[in-house]
Structure formats: C-alpha cells, structure tokens
Amino acid sequence: MRIATWNVNSLRVRLPHVLDWLGTHDADILALQETKVIDADFPEEAFTELGYHVSFSGQKTYNGVALISRSPIHEVITEAHALDDPQRRILGALIDEVYVLNLYVPNGSAVGSDKYDYKLTWLSAITQTVAELTKKHNKIIILGDFNIAPEDDDVHDPKAWEGSVLVSDAERDALQNLLALGFKDCFRLFPQEEKTYSWWDYRGGGFRRNHGLRIDLILASEALAQSCSICAVDKEPRKLERPSDHAPVVAVFE
C-alpha cells in the first residue's frame, strides 16, 4: 500500500498538480490538507473519474482535509471527542483494515499566543482520540501537516528557530505524547539525505535556499511500521509553477 500526505494550500488552485501527481505515482491513498473548499464545491468527479473514492471535510477560506483512496472509505470521523471545533482539520477513516487519520494541526502563529494555546489544546484532544482508536484498531496511520518539526535535524537553521512556533518544546512534547501511544515517525525508520524538509516558506526564496522544515509526517502504529519499506519526501511538485509551499510525503507498506 502506497500512502501519501500533501498540504496543497488550496485544492482549487492545485488540482492540476494533484491530478498529475496521482497519475504518475499510483498512490492508493492520498491525504490532503488546506483544501480551502466547502464540501459543496469539492471537485469530487475529478477523482472518481480516475477510479478513486473520496471523503472530505471542508470549510470556506481556511483549513479543510480530504482523503482520496483506491479502496472504499468507511467509519469516517471528522471530530476529536474532547473538542468542539468549527475548524475542519480532522478526517479519519477505515480503509482496507487500516485506520487512517488525516490531520491538519493548527499552525499556532506564535509561542504564547491564543492560537498557540489552541494548538496545544487541539493536540491534547487528538491524542485522546487516538488513544481511543488504538483500543479498536491495530493498524493505524496518522498523517498530515503536523506543523511541528520533531527534531533539530528537521530544521534548516535550528539556532534561528530555537524556541519559536513549530519547534518549541511544548509542541514537541505534545508530538512525543502522541508517538508514545505506540507510533513511529516512518521517515526516521530509514537513512535519509541530510537537510530533507517538506515545507519551505514562499518568502525569501525559501525553497531555492532549502530553508525548510520537516513538518509533514506519516506516523504508523508499531504493527504497521514493521512493514514500512519506504518513506520519502517528493520535492518535485515544489519545483512547479505556482506550487504549494509543501511537498508530498510518501510511505509504502508491504
């Protein structure tokens, strides 16, 4: 099974990139974030025509998540139990006996801000939800835009970023609490080229200078992590005209 995550920063704008990518990469499951499209306007047929099933949870202007899957999508959830949140950031579903949880973790804006507090509360709530999922499912994949760089190796300039949002200790601790439920960061199961990132700021030639962060993650429950054979960032779509600021991350499970 080939599964990928991609923050597309507007599906309306990036649909050609996404369709081209699906056509050449033969993914079984693609998790999208920041679709920025309400459900009534979701381009469902563009995917069903290619033989995919789709599920989506969108809103106007901001956020929005979707799952594109070769196999049928069951047991959909769009909420964390402990959170009454109008923001559409969560899409979980059972696909071929694997529970897939697609997340668009809040950015957090700045350490100490209201948005930062919301991010930590949100992470706590999703961790509770995952704890519940682990009682029912053995094979779980959590993937998406985590808006957290797990380690300094995931940061182009750790000194410059030290203590700021996306790398702060409290955010990293929250991610570790989630991993502690029995998940592996698939990317780190394998030797990787140094300075591999998944997001580069549009500003200041971030991609050209490889000023990036690895914040798009694929986490697999231990039962599944054993069968993971590849996890890699595909930088190619970031080189296209009018790209998303994120690149897709792909994992293969045998």
Place this chain on the structure above:
DNA sequence: ATGGTGGCGCGGCCA
C-alpha cells in the same frame, strides 16, 4: 525597505 510571498476575496486575515 520595519518586510518578504501566496490564497482568499476585495480589506485584512492566515500561513
């Protein structure tokens, strides 16, 4: 240069 770039949607927010 008190920013920079991009999306949404038409002024300012969010990333």
